[in-house]
Amino acid sequence: EAQVTQNPRYLITVTGKKLTVTCSQNMNHEYMSWYRQDPGLGLRQIYYSMNVEVTDKGDVPEGYKVSRKEKRNFPLILESPSPNQTSLYFCASSLSAGGYGYTFGSGTRLTVV
Amino acid sequence: QKEVEQNSGPLSVPEGAIASLNCTYSDRGSQSFFWYRQYSGKSPELIMFIYSNGDKEDGRFTAQLNKASQYVSLLIRDSQPSDSATYLCAVIGGGADGLTFGKGTHLIIQP
Numbered sequence: 001e002a003q004v005t006q007n008p009r010y011l012i013t014v015t016g017k018k019l020t021v022t023c024s025q026n027m028n029h030e031y032m033s034w035y036r037q038d039p040g041l042g043l044r045q046i047y048y049s050m051n052v053e054v055t056d057k058g059d060v061p062e063g064y065k066v067s068r069k070e071k072r073n074f075p076l077i078l079e080s081p082s083p084n085q086t087s088l089y090f091c092a093s094s095l096s097a098g099g100y101g102y103t104f105g106s107g108t109r110l111t112v113v
Numbered sequence: 114q115k116e117v118e119q120n121s122g123p124l125s126v127p128e129g130a131i132a133s134l135n136c137t138y139s140d141r142g143s144q145s146f147f148w149y150r151q152y153s154g155k156s157p158e159l160i161m162f163i164y165s166n167g168d169k170e171d172g173r174f175t176a177q178l179n180k181a182s183q184y185v186s187l188l189i190r191d192s193q194p195s196d197s198a199t200y201l202c203a204v205i206g207g208g209a210d211g212l213t214f215g216k217g218t219h220l221i222i223q224p
Contacts, residue, residue: 033211042201042216043201043214045213058210088154090156092212097205097211098211101147101159102157104157104158105156107156
């Protein structure tokens with residue numbers, strides 16, 4: 001089944017404790033992206049990747065890192081999480097940046113206390 | 114910065130009626146337009162996309178695009194309670210940064 005898999009689905013952590021949210025897709029998509037969704041603010045892009053080893057900042061990259069060492073994986077790293085990073089996170093992938101709809105993962109609900 | 118504007122709602126529509134959802138966008142270079150449906154706590158699900166001016170129909174859904182007015186709409190005919198969700202409008206420009214989303218319209222179909 002074609003899908004984007006995110007883990008974990010739920011995570012509660014403490015301020016400053018490094019964490020990684022994994023994202024993997026099995027559709028051989030070149031383009032991958034991370035979004036966060038907050039009430040009243042909608043979906044905002046954090047980082048995106050055009051292909052392996054090619055990443056760039058989205059609208060809200062502060063406090064996040066990403067890597068794209070393999071085509072299928074695009075982990076999101078929070079090196080020192082803070083409470084304002086409490087949010088619902090979505091990974092998405094697509095054949096390319098433009099012209100195609102995105103397939104979204106199931107989401108990761110992160111709480112930083 | 115590209116902006117996509119939607120009325121947040123809630124938009125309340127009786128069952129069986131037509132629901133009309135609207136979206137405007139700021140970037141005249143936007144090329145592709147998408148409508149996603151999102152149930153509470155779930156991931157967005159693509160329901161329609163449109164690239165050219167005019168109407169595009171898929172089952173009960175019709176997307177309408179007017180590039181001159183920078184306006185996209187989604188019509189849902191014969192609305193069902195299961196259509197109750199938040200509908201997200203999204204656009205792609207000519208760059209590599211991908212989809213820019215509106216904040217969504219909360220649609221309620223009243224039985």
